[in-house]
Amino acid sequence: MNNKLIIRTILLIAMVFPLLFTACAQKEEKKTSQEKAQTYTCPMHPQIVKDGPGSCPICGMDLVPFEKNNAQDFLTLGPSQQALANLTTITAGENEFSNSSHLNGRLVTDPEQTIYISSRVAGRIEELYVKETGVPVRKGQPLYKIYSEQLSALQQEYLLATAQAASFTEDKRFAQIKNAAKQKLLLYGQSEAQLNELLKKQKASPYVVYYAPDSGIVAELSITEGQYVAEGGSIMKLEDYTRLWVEADVYPADAGKVKIGQKVKVIVSGYEDQPQTMTVDFINPALQTSKQLIQLRGAIANPNKQWQAGQQAIVLLPSSEQKMKLTIPVDAVIRDGSGTHVWIEIEKGKYQPRMVAIGSETFDEVEITSGLTKGDIVVATGAYLLYSEFILKKGKNPMSGMKM
Known part of the structure; x- marks a missing residue:
């Protein structure tokens, strides 16, 4: 009897043990399968997907986990997240839209604001009071001292004529000679103050100081101390940057869109x-030989001198026709290899990507030809942050699988 009980017990154990082993194996396999369900991707390269943590083979960044089976096609952000991302929305609607041509331009110095200072007399530059370019010069500021025997002789002539006119007051010829001698000195660049000082001292001097005729920035120096200059020889160039020219290149096809006096x-x-708003002052009637372009020109004010000659500029040449079109801000459109899309607020705090087709665009606005309807609430700022957040959380491009 005991032998039969022992045999039954052994058989029962032999049958139960494989069942327990199989159950444990299935549980372990299920656990392993669940662990494998967690996948990882690169924040910068969402095409990299791995079953475990590691580094991106492209950029070396640490991979981040994401739920591969998360099929939601929208993002949900709370009020604090929206404020942190600086999300703002607008309601899509039709606006008066004028397509503009973008012309490449540049800022250049206005020659009408340029002063060329040349020597009034022949002589030797004894002293330069301005010795470098780029420094500002005020009107009436001394610029240089010159040694000139010619000026000394003219001063002596003026002193003699003044003395004769004072001695023979009844003879008008002496007064005329005095005025003629004075006029010579004025024409040679002497000021009334300098002539009064000459009469006060009653002594001619070959050393004469010349002063700035106007304010400006020294753009060029043509002389050095001790150098001899001829009458009319170049001394320096002053430029005033309170107004600058804007020169822009126009293709012949767009030449008919612009005319003198037009506001751009x-x-x-x-x-x-x-x-800035500029009036077109000049259109070159001939093409540039090397570029086959027409050049237009206008002027803009630069009172604070915040712009410098040589800076690049864009001239927006508006189209003559204006139509009511569905437009949104340029920053609201995301462009990538999959196409163009925007983010729509489908509910409060819930944002969904939508593929759109774009038409003409200006510096500020872009025309939407399909994908949006009037009244849709579109994310105006912060769209790129939503784009990045979607890739991080979903591990895929928002436009994957979508078709226009």
Whole structure:
């Protein structure tokens, strides 16, 4: 009897043990399968997907986990997240839209604001009071001292004529000679103050100081101390930057869109938030030989001297026709290899990507030809942050699988 009980017990154990082993194996396999369900991707390269943590083979960044089976095609952000991302929305609607041609331009010095200073007499430069370019010069500021025997002789002539006119007051000829001698000195660049000082001292001097005729910036120095200059020889060049020319290149196909007196918008590179209005003053009637372009020109004010000659600028040449079109801000459109899309607020705090087709665009706005309807709430700022957040959380491009 005992032998039969022992045999039954052994058989029961032999049958139960394989079942327990199989159950444990299945549990372990299920656990391993669950662990494998967690995948990882690169924040910068979402095409990199691995079953475990590691580094991106492209950029070396640490991979981040994401839920591969998360099929939601929208993002949900709370009020604090929206504020942190600086998300703003607008309601899509039709606006008066004028397509503009972008012309490449540049800022150049206005020659009408340039002063060329030349020597009034022949002589030797004894002293230069301005010895470098780029420094500002005020009107009436001394620029250089010159040694001139010619000026000394003219001063002596003026002193003699003045003395004769004072001695023979009844003879008008002496007064005329005095005025003629004075006029010579004035024509040679002497001021009334210098002539009064000459009469006060009653002594001629070959050393004469010349002063700045106007204010400006020294753009060029043509002489050095001790150098001899001829009458009319170049001394220096002063430039005034309170007004600058804008020169822009126009393709022959766009030449019919512009005319003298037309108002255009100018955007200086780096100062996109300060558009300027310019009147077209001149259109070159001939093509540039090397570029086959026509050049237009206008002037803009630069009172604070924040812009310098040589800076790049864009001239927006508006189209003659204006139509009501569905437009949104340029920054609201995301462009990548999959196409163009925008983000729509489908509910409060819930954002969904939508593929769109774009048409003409200006510096500020872009025309939407399909994908949006009037009244849609579109994310105006912060769209790129939503784009990045979607890739990080979903591990895929928002436009993958979508078709226009």
